[in-house]
Amino acid sequence: MVTLLTRFFGCLFLLGSSQALWAFPEEDSTTRASTREEAIAFIQKIKDLPPSPHWPHVKAELFLANLHTNIQSPLSLYQGSNTNFCGYAAISYLPLHDDPLGYVRFMLELYREGKAAWGRTRFYPSAAIRQAAGTLRFKGELDIRPADQMWFLLLADHYKGYLNFFNPHYNPGDENTFWAAVNFGKFNRMIKRLFHYRVEASGSDLLHPWVRDLYTVLRESLKTGYTFIYVNNTFLHKKNHGMKAGFPTHFLLLDGISRNGEVITMTYWDYGERTLRQVSPAFLKKILFGISHCTRI
Amino acid sequence: MTHRNLRYGIGVLLPLLLAGSPSCTSVNVANYYYKNRPVLDSIQHTYKAAYKEKPFSIEFTDRSFKNISLELKTDSLKYIYEFGSGEVLRMKDTLMKYKFDIPAISTLIGQMRSVHCTWINNLDYYVGEEKDYLIYVSIWPQVFNFPFVGKRYNILAYFSRPQSFDQQGRLVTGRRIRRIRKINSEIFRKINDTVCYTLSDRFR
Numbered sequence: 001m002v003t004l005l006t007r008f009f010g011c012l013f014l015l016g017s018s019q020a021l022w023a024f025p026e027e028d029s030t031t032r033a034s035t036r037e038e039a040i041a042f043i044q045k046i047k048d049l050p051p052s053p054h055w056p057h058v059k060a061e062l063f064l065a066n067l068h069t070n071i072q073s074p075l076s077l078y079q080g081s082n083t084n085f086c087g088y089a090a091i092s093y094l095p096l097h098d099d100p101l102g103y104v105r106f107m108l109e110l111y112r113e114g115k116a117a118w119g120r121t122r123f124y125p126s127a128a129i130r131q132a133a134g135t136l137r138f139k140g141e142l143d144i145r146p147a148d149q150m151w152f153l154l155l156a157d158h159y160k161g162y163l164n165f166f167n168p169h170y171n172p173g174d175e176n177t178f179w180a181a182v183n184f185g186k187f188n189r190m191i192k193r194l195f196h197y198r199v200e201a202s203g204s205d206l207l208h209p210w211v212r213d214l215y216t217v218l219r220e221s222l223k224t225g226y227t228f229i230y231v232n233n234t235f236l237h238k239k240n241h242g243m244k245a246g247f248p249t250h251f252l253l254l255d256g257i258s259r260n261g262e263v264i265t266m267t268y269w270d271y272g273e274r275t276l277r278q279v280s281p282a283f284l285k286k287i288l289f290g291i292s293h294c295t296r297i
Numbered sequence: 298m299t300h301r302n303l304r305y306g307i308g309v310l311l312p313l314l315l316a317g318s319p320s321c322t323s324v325n326v327a328n329y330y331y332k333n334r335p336v337l338d339s340i341q342h343t344y345k346a347a348y349k350e351k352p353f354s355i356e357f358t359d360r361s362f363k364n365i366s367l368e369l370k371t372d373s374l375k376y377i378y379e380f381g382s383g384e385v386l387r388m389k390d391t392l393m394k395y396k397f398d399i400p401a402i403s404t405l406i407g408q409m410r411s412v413h414c415t416w417i418n419n420l421d422y423y424v425g426e427e428k429d430y431l432i433y434v435s436i437w438p439q440v441f442n443f444p445f446v447g448k449r450y451n452i453l454a455y456f457s458r459p460q461s462f463d464q465q466g467r468l469v470t471g472r473r474i475r476r477i478r479k480i481n482s483e484i485f486r487k488i489n490d491t492v493c494y495t496l497s498d499r500f501r
Contacts, residue, residue, distance in 0.1 A: 081481060082481060082482045138479040138480065138482075140420075140422070140423075141421065143422075144423055144426050238356075238358070239499040239500065239501055240448060240450070240499050240500060241359075241360065241500075242448055274373065275377060277377040278377075
């Protein structure tokens with residue numbers, strides 16, 4: 001019965017592999033809490049990192065290499081193939097860009113102590129995810145990124161939305177299920193509560209945002225902060241030729257947008273790389289269900 | 298036939314008709330591969346060589362194999378462009394702009410169309426901590442699809458080195474630790490040492 005209900009909600013909301021289009025603001029439009037150089041210097045000072053008893057399957061050298069890669073190129077963060085981690089991967093750009101040192105300190109505390117605090121949010125990862133981190137396989141580059149596995153599993157374990165109602169506890173393989181799903185409300189809540197950004201969100205899990213001119217709204221949004229978009233990935237990143245549900249499934253970080261007549265050119269972060277794509281205004285309206293504009297408080 | 302027997306017959310036959318017999322579909326994919334082997338292998342060779350120069354993937358977006366979506370990867374950006382059947386010149390201009398191998402890609406498009414190949418891409422996978430690559434080829438379903446039943450694409454995976462398989466012919470991780478290796482969340486089966494297949498409801 002639970003499975004049937006889960007599938008029913010799955011058909012309705014398809015929130016597993018949501019994609020967000022993110023906008024990268026100008027360098028001086030936000031105040032960074034720390035710099036990339038500070039974070040790299042901090043990592044380089046660590047000469048010997050012993051294995052963690054709290055994360056038995058996380059290899060120390062891979063963990064450090066993973067942190068280093070994330071700081072050097074935040075856009076290379078990859079949620080893994082066929083997982084529901086895209087929402088967590090999308091929001092990760094905020095700490096990696098604005099407070100890389102804070103991110104590294106948090107991850108090291110988590111690795112060493114088995115628990116950690118980010119601001120006023122305290123994380124106590126469950127035994128199941130501590131066992132799982134470092135063991136996720138067949139996900140592409142995520143296979144060799146144990147720090148990202150820890151981070152995604154931790155966020156999915158800690159933050160819950162209505163989509164996680166029927167599957168609240170992690171079991172092996174749940175990275176691909178509704179246990180890891182992110183709905184629009186949960187996505188915005190994570191940004192507000194964890195990273196303390198001001199979030200102006202429009203849209204929902206079911207209805208398109210009430211915006212007359214999407215292009216202008218997105219273009220203006222990019223000028224003043226980070227812009228995530230919540231889209232229907234079954235149209236944007238088509239995987240089959242069958243009937244498609246008309247619901248959002250993916251979070252992306254919008255990087256840039258321009259218009260030439262009836263062609264809108266968007267640049268966005270997705271699956272660990274920047275992508276440029278041309279779409280029509282009608283197609284953009286069809287796929288877009290949510291816009292989250294985030295600025296530092 | 299009594300009403301009860303009729304109901305029983307429908308109950309047994311309908312799922313079989315809708316799902317198809319796994320053994321039959323297995324034979325079909327392997328048969329399809331051997332029947333079209335020269336073209337399929339040529340697609341793989343051409344793609345592998347062209348991808349090595351500059352990475353890209355090709356998708357046919359419609360059943361009639363007229364519209365094409367190209368993903369062109371550069372160092373900083375992945376470009377996704379769509380071209381209709383009458384936009385050959387625009388496609389060539391785009392490929393020229395980013396310095397892609399136009400003859401190779403044109404040949405590939407023709408060959409893919411001839412065997413109903415809907416998608417070709419290069420996928421990375423890991424053996425322990427070592428990165429390796431395979432070529433992922435999706436072929437439009439060859440059998441009739443019932444309405445409201447998802448399509449099952451025939452997927453071929455070309456590996457660059459011989460793989461390990463269990464006794465049932467399923468792709469496994471290695472000779473010592475024999476764990477089933479999934480690609481794109483699917484279990485693959487052996488055609489030969491370097492080519493495997495599966496049926497999937499997603500072409501990528």
